[in-house]
Amino acid sequence: MLSVIFDSDSFFYAVSDINNNLKIAVKFQLEEDPITEIPRIIAEESLADHYYSAVNIFSRSSKFIFVPNAEYSYGTESTFIQNSFELTNDEVNVDLCSSERLNIIHAYPKAFQKAFHSLKSENNFRHVSLAFIEGISEDGIHISVTPYGTTILVRNNSLFVYYNQFQTETAEDSLYFVMLAFDQLGLDPERDKLFLDGTTDRKDELKELLKNYVVNISTAPGKFSNMSDSEDLMDLYLASICE
Numbered sequence: 001m002l003s004v005i006f007d008s009d010s011f012f013y014a015v016s017d018i019n020n021n022l023k024i025a026v027k028f029q030l031e032e033d034p035i036t037e038i039p040r041i042i043a044e045e046s047l048a049d050h051y052y053s054a055v056n057i058f059s060r061s062s063k064f065i066f067v068p069n070a071e072y073s074y075g076t077e078s079t080f081i082q083n084s085f086e087l088t089n090d091e092v093n094v095d096l097c098s099s100e101r102l103n104i105i106h107a108y109p110k111a112f113q114k115a116f117h118s119l120k121s122e123n124n125f126r127h128v129s130l131a132f133i134e135g136i137s138e139d140g141i142h143i144s145v146t147p148y149g150t151t152i153l154v155r156n157n158s159l160f161v162y163y164n165q166f167q168t169e170t171a172e173d174s175l176y177f178v179m180l181a182f183d184q185l186g187l188d189p190e191r192d193k194l195f196l197d198g199t200t201d202r203k204d205e206l207k208e209l210l211k212n213y214v215v216n217i218s219t220a221p222g223k224f225s226n227m228s229d230s231e232d233l234m235d236l237y238l239a240s241i242c243e
Contacts, residue, residue, distance in 0.1 A: 002052040007060040038115040048118040058128040140193035145202045150174040171205040189214045
């Protein structure tokens with residue numbers, strides 16, 4: 001299986017086998033135009049020359065918005081994007097990714113479709129946020145913390161009601177946003193479950209702080225079965241298990 005995560009500054013790919021053993025993982029910093037650099041990397045790494053059981057391509061674009069089902073109606077994707085972001089490129093594609101009655105809308109230049117053409121003919125790029133959503137079946141507040149920041153997703157009464165990503169530099173920063181979500185959504189720290197995953201050092205540090213406020217805390221060690229701890233590999237692992 002080939003899993004790719006990209007944004008305007010980086011291109012990161014991993015190949016894993018059917019047992020979820022990581023075979024190779026490589027990250028490239030994009031110094032020039034990603035529209036031209038990405039096809040060059042794909043060619044130089046011979047990524048299109050192999051058969052894969054699946055190819056997952058995820059965008060880590062900052063131009064995305066979470067829209068609960070109650071607020072979404074078909075055909076309003078462009079309006080949500082225009083109202084939420086300052087877009088200077090007229091050639092913008094808008095993708096709607098839905099899972100478990102949750103909608104993630106994100107925007108990216110149309111030229112990215114051509115950049116990935118050799119890998120995938122149906123170029124609908126899912127946002128990496130969906131990697132946190134796939135497989136979640138329990139109600140509660142789900143936290144993923146890495147050096148990139150803190151992701152918070154809340155599932156209540158079998159519905160996803162909240163999703164956001166925050167730039168956080170310390171465990172105290174993460175704690176602030178987690179407790180803010182509890183307060184804003186009317187959750188009960190003594191009753192509602194909290195599920196915590198992410199890179200080991202960040203996760204352990206935040207867990208110690210959360211113990212002072214939240215009663216039910218579970219940790220999830222999800223990763224490739226043979227990989228060392230890494231925030232990039234954590235994202236790629238999550239992407240690799242998305243259907």
